[in-house]
Amino acid sequence: xxxxxxSAQPRDAQRISILMAQLGYSVDAETVAAxxxxxxxxxxxxxxxxxxxxxxxxxxxxxxxxxxxFGARLEGLIVDENARSKGIGARLLERSxxxxxxxxxTEIRVxxxxxxxxxxxxxxxxxxxxxxxxxxxxxxxxEQNAVEIRRVTGEREFRALRELxxxxxxxxxEDLRHGSVPELSRLQSLYSAGNAxxxxxxxxxxxxxxxxxxxDRQNAxxxxxxxxxxxxxxxAARALTTAAIAFARENGFSRLRLDTHKDRLPAAYxxxxxxxxxxxxxxxxxxxxxxxxxxxxxxxx
Numbered sequence: 001x002x003x004x005x006x007s008a009q010p011r012d013a014q015r016i017s018i019l020m021a022q023l024g025y026s027v028d029a030e031t032v033a034a035x036x037x038x039x040x041x042x043x044x045x046x047x048x049x050x051x052x053x054x055x056x057x058x059x060x061x062x063x064x065x066x067x068x069x070f071g072a073r074l075e076g077l078i079v080d081e082n083a084r085s086k087g088i089g090a091r092l093l094e095r096s097x098x099x100x101x102x103x104x105x106t107e108i109r110v111x112x113x114x115x116x117x118x119x120x121x122x123x124x125x126x127x128x129x130x131x132x133x134x135x136x137x138x139x140x141x142x143e144q145n146a147v148e149i150r151r152v153t154g155e156r157e158f159r160a161l162r163e164l165x166x167x168x169x170x171x172x173x174e175d176l177r178h179g180s181v182p183e184l185s186r187l188q189s190l191y192s193a194g195n196a197x198x199x200x201x202x203x204x205x206x207x208x209x210x211x212x213x214x215x216d217r218q219n220a221x222x223x224x225x226x227x228x229x230x231x232x233x234x235x236a237a238r239a240l241t242t243a244a245i246a247f248a249r250e251n252g253f254s255r256l257r258l259d260t261h262k263d264r265l266p267a268a269y270x271x272x273x274x275x276x277x278x279x280x281x282x283x284x285x286x287x288x289x290x291x292x293x294x295x296x297x298x299x300x301x
Contacts, residue, residue, distance in 0.1 A: 001050055003088055005095050008045040008057060010036050015054035016047070019078050021266035028232050046095050048079065048088045055080040058092040060100055063109070072100030074110040093126055147207070147236045149243045152197040158187050160206040161197050168209075168226035175289040176261060178224075196247050200227065200236040207231035210240040212247050212256070215283065220253040225268065237271055245275065249298045256298060257283050259291035 008016065013033035020027045036045060048056035056079035063073040074096055079089045100108050109131075110123060120130075152161050165181045172178075182190065191197035191211055200208035208227035215221050222244050227236045248256045258277065262269035269292065277294040 003055070003086075003091070004049045005046055005091050006049060008036055008047045008054070012036075012047050012054045012057075016045075016057050018266055019054065019057055019080060020076075021270060022081055023076065023078050024270070026233065026267045026270070028229055030229055031233070043075075044096075044099050046092055046099075048083075048092055050083070055083045056088050056092055058096045060096040060108075062100070062103060062105065071107040071109060072096075072103075072105040074108060077110075089122060090126065147231075147234060147239055148201040149239050150199050150201060151247075152191060152199055152209075155184075155188075157199060157206075158184055158191075158197075160199060161191075161209055162187060164199070164206065164209040164226055164228070165224060167228060168224060171226065171229070173264060176264060177288060179287065194251060196244075197224075198240055198243050198247070200231075200240050202231050202234070202236070208236045208240055210244050212244045214253070215257065218254040219283070220248040220251070220256050221284075222248075222256055222258040225258075237268070238275070241271065241275055245296065245298070254298055255295050257293070257295045259284075259286060259293050261290060262292040263290075 010033040013029040013036065016032045017027055017029040020032070039045065043059070043061040045057060045059045047054040056077075058077040059075040061073050061075055063071050074093070077089060077092055077096070079092070097108055110128065150157070152158055162181060162184055165187075169177050169179075169181060187197070190213065195211070195213040197209060197211045199206045208225075208231060210225040211223050213221050213223065222241070225237060225240060225244075227240070245256060256277075257280070258272065260268050260272065262279075272294050275296070277296045280293050280295040282291075282293050283295075
């Protein structure tokens, strides 16, 4: 099937966001679209399109540092893991180099993490040489307000939980939705005693949720992890999941289980992996498409 290389458009943002997750970056589609809108003549983003979908992207920008002189920088390049070894990355790289050359760049540079040996091999095969090893140091210039995690107890909090669950259903692809949102009384019954629902607050505003419920005496299930798009990128999902793990451990469960979709929800899958969850056999039947089952061992009995 033919692959077209063209300039990225805001309509490609969702697919670019998904591909970014394969690079290890969690950037929502709205942010990607905004960055594409802000492009000027010093930056370009190319996408590889197959059957109407972006299966790869490359970002390149002009670079005029004070010390080294005028050149270009390849800011990122990724091809979907299911479409690699077909020459698509080489075409994206060639288009990026051509764009830089046409604008007078005399050289192009790319930074590659030392653990990405396959990527380094790719660049070397296309004429790139290692220049030097550097330490990249980081300092945050503006502190972000940390989210606050609270357990849902009162009626007002349960109403906020229900609103978030409705937003969660709307945010999911249609074939991954759970169905109707439980009524308030049902939520109050579900998440009391040995079960819990947790809310993430940003300056007093509930922006995310997660729930933990007993599956049996040894196993608990983590479900309904959601953060409103406007509050993403600030650690709320990680904070909610960490709090859910702590609740399950404190209540004596041996394992915490969940289901997600590692291909359709890659950012969530990477979050769970980073917290120690591993793929496991199905533990329950679900009514939505192709789930990925995962579990975290909390303690041995």
